[in-house]
Amino acid sequence: MIYTKWPTAAYSASAQDIAPCLLGQYLVHQTERAVYAGRIVETEAYGGTYNGKADDGSHAFHGLTKRTAPMFHQGGIVYVYLIYGMYHCVNIVTGPEGAGQAVLIRAIEPVEGIEAMLENRHMMQMKPKVTNGPGKLCQAMNITLAQNQLDLTGQEMFVARAVEKQPVSIICTPRIHIDYAVNGKSFPWRFYIQHNPYVSKA
DNA sequence: TACTGGATCCCT
DNA sequence: GGGATCCAGTAT
Numbered sequence: 001m002i003y004t005k006w007p008t009a010a011y012s013a014s015a016q017d018i019a020p021c022l023l024g025q026y027l028v029h030q031t032e033r034a035v036y037a038g039r040i041v042e043t044e045a046y047g048g049t050y051n052g053k054a055d056d057g058s059h060a061f062h063g064l065t066k067r068t069a070p071m072f073h074q075g076g077i078v079y080v081y082l083i084y085g086m087y088h089c090v091n092i093v094t095g096p097e098g099a100g101q102a103v104l105i106r107a108i109e110p111v112e113g114i115e116a117m118l119e120n121r122h123m124m125q126m127k128p129k130v131t132n133g134p135g136k137l138c139q140a141m142n143i144t145l146a147q148n149q150l151d152l153t154g155q156e157m158f159v160a161r162a163v164e165k166q167p168v169s170i171i172c173t174p175r176i177h178i179d180y181a182v183n184g185k186s187f188p189w190r191f192y193i194q195h196n197p198y199v200s201k202a
Numbered sequence: 203t204a205c206t207g208g209a210t211c212c213c214t
Numbered sequence: 215g216g217g218a219t220c221c222a223g224t225a226t
Contacts, residue, residue, distance in 0.1 A: 044209070057209075067222055085219035087210050104209055135210045177209055 001037065001112055003028055003160035008153055011075030015045035015094045015101035018075075020170050020191040022092065026160040027108055029141045034116035036141040038108030038131060039162065042192040042199045044175045046091070047071065047101030050187045057175060057184030060100030070149045072100050078157055080138070080148040087135030090143050092152070092159065106134045106176075106190070108141075109198040117141065133200045169194035176200070 003026060011018065022040050029036040046058040055061060059081070060071045070079040075094040079102050083089050091102035108131050110117055117140035121130050131137040138144070143157075150157045175190045192199045 046209070059209080062223080065223070081209085082221070084208060084210050085221070089209060091209090106209085133210070139211095175209070180208085 003037070003158070006152065006159040006161065008076050010159075011092070011094050011152070012096065013075075013094060014099075015047055015103050016050070016189055018092070018094045019043040019045040019103045019189065020172070022103060022105070022159065023170055023191060023193050024162055024164045024168060026111060026162050027090075027105060027141075027157075028112075028160055029143060029147070029157045030155060031142060033142075034113040036117065037112035037160075038110050038137065038141065040105055040107075040159075041109050041196040042105075042107035042190070044104040044106055044191070045101070045189040046104060047099065048095075050184075050189070053183040055181070055184045055187060055189075057178035057181030057187070058100070058102075060102075064100070068100070071102050072098055073149070075099075075101075076152050078147055078150045078152060080143060080145055082145060083135065088138040088144055089134040090138055090147070104134060105137065107132050107192070107198050107200050108137050109196065110140070113141070128197045132198045168196075 047060045059068045064072050074097040077093045079091040091104050093102045095101040131140045152158045172188050173190045
């Protein structure tokens, strides 16, 4: 499959603006073993402010640290982190240098490399649970800390344009699993494609 | 040097 | 509803 890569300029806007734009686009990870590609169906924006309140649900809220450094990079790189000691989450860094913003990819619909995805997930047949969650899609697409800070203008990982054959409805809700965030808990920064079976539950 | 808890997942 | 599993961040 031929993919048209997003240009650097596409990552200069804020996370909350880019998060819904990523829906329907392809996330591609090219490895020696397989080319993984998935249609992004669910995202969450992190960082910045909403109604004048800082996003205390973001890793960037406490400032630049060793772990969160990629979030403060200029938009257009990947931020991968280890969660609960056993899973990984992949984010698209956005905005100008120092902004501390990123879009978490919460779910994808497998497009290419499906056999390898099933192997990575130890599953025998295609089901939504293969990639309907941030940890699941990373395991399926073999995304680990080895991919942290990758430049999205490179060949290994990138976002590709996709033309939607039919218009899709985008739903906007508060984000998931950030009850610890006093302010950010209610920010309407989760976006997903309505009725898509690969969207995570909750 | 010790402690705490998490942008999750899976099984019970 | 709870356990797995480990490291960054924070407190001693």
